[in-house]
Amino acid sequence: MQNNNARRRKPPTSYIRNRENNRESLKTCGMLLIQTMMTRIAREGQGSKRLCMYMGEMLHSIFFLGYIHQDRLTPDDFFEICTSQQDMCNMFPEPFRKYNSHLPTRTPFSILLDMMEILYSTKRLKEELLHLLKEMKFPNPLHKPGSKQEQYYTLESTVICECSDSDSQKYYGASLCCRKGAAKVILIDLSCLKTWHKFISHAVMSFSSGAGDSIMFPESLRCQAYVRNWKTNVYEERKPCLNCRDLFNLQDANPDKVEYPFGNCAETECLSKLLINNQYMRENAVINNHTEENLEELRSSTEARLIKQLVKVGIEVSDNNLLFYAPFQIQTGD
Ligand SMILES: [Zn+2]
Structure with a gap:
């Protein structure tokens, strides 16, 4: 028992490091996705109401995934590195209120597919998606061979x-x-x-x-x-x-x-x-x-x-x- 307790108190450093990487990766990817899509909507979406609704749904889905993450991230954690939290909260109050009471019906990436379809039609979807993913520079989501621990939590569907x-x-x-x-x-x-x-x-x-x-x-x-x-x-x-x-x-x-x-x-x-x-x-x-x-x-x-x-x-x-x-x-x- 004592051994077990001791082990529980002191997890290996590699575990702590991986867990930290994983958490930071989710935060970074969440913010990258939010900021990139906000820019796209402003530039190419011409204020489409439907796109804004998808944006709100995407925020909610990201916040929900953050909240159920083992380190329980809040919207504040996602916006740590960015100054636009108040603006976003004014624009999309619902996701900030409902992220831990309401359930998403799909992942941020599935919502992204629908947004890309509105912006570029199905004909250009794959090509534009590749441009977008290159621009966002998500970390490689696939874990390194031989190390199942070293995988990043990205929001990309591979x-x-x-x-x-x-x-x-x-x-x-x-x-x-x-x-x-x-x-x-x-x-x-x-x-x-x-x-x-x-x-x-x-x-x-x-x-x-x-x-x-x-x-x-x-x-x-x-x-x-x-x-x-x-x-x-x-x-x-x-x-x-x-x-x-x-x-x-x-x-x-x-x-x-x-x-x-x-x-x-x-x-x-x-x-x-x-x-x-x-x-x-x-x-x-x-x-x-x-x-x-x-x-x-x-x-x-x-x-x-x-x-x-x-x-x-x-x-x-x-x-x-x-x-x-x-x-x-x-x-x-x-
Ligand atoms: Zn399959």
């Missing part, structure tokens, strides 16, 4: 996905950018309950709980993920992982073992957007065992697990009392 029905209107999705602690699982559960199309939520929740009801899409589906090569700043094609093969029946999967949870990948968000927006896909995609009762059962166990997780990270919630920060009503049903 993988994005592009999908469409026979190359018509394209949709974009991002992998989950929160790499540490409970944030990943919390965001997946929140997305299942609030954000994704019900087929996607059903598939993810069923695989997470063991049974596994997969979705079969029509043959006209086009779905391609890309990973950003951090050195060359180019998006390179990436095969689907085994989880995505199981969830969405995607072909030609990479056989490597997967270490992240179901729903983590960019394919999930992207295919959800396709189902929400494309009637043909919605009417012709098939999912096993999809009944309202089954879905409801999966939703209640997900909600119960989510509430437990939220309590652990210091967000107080009770049953039937999940409050969301959702400036746009997302249509996830039929």
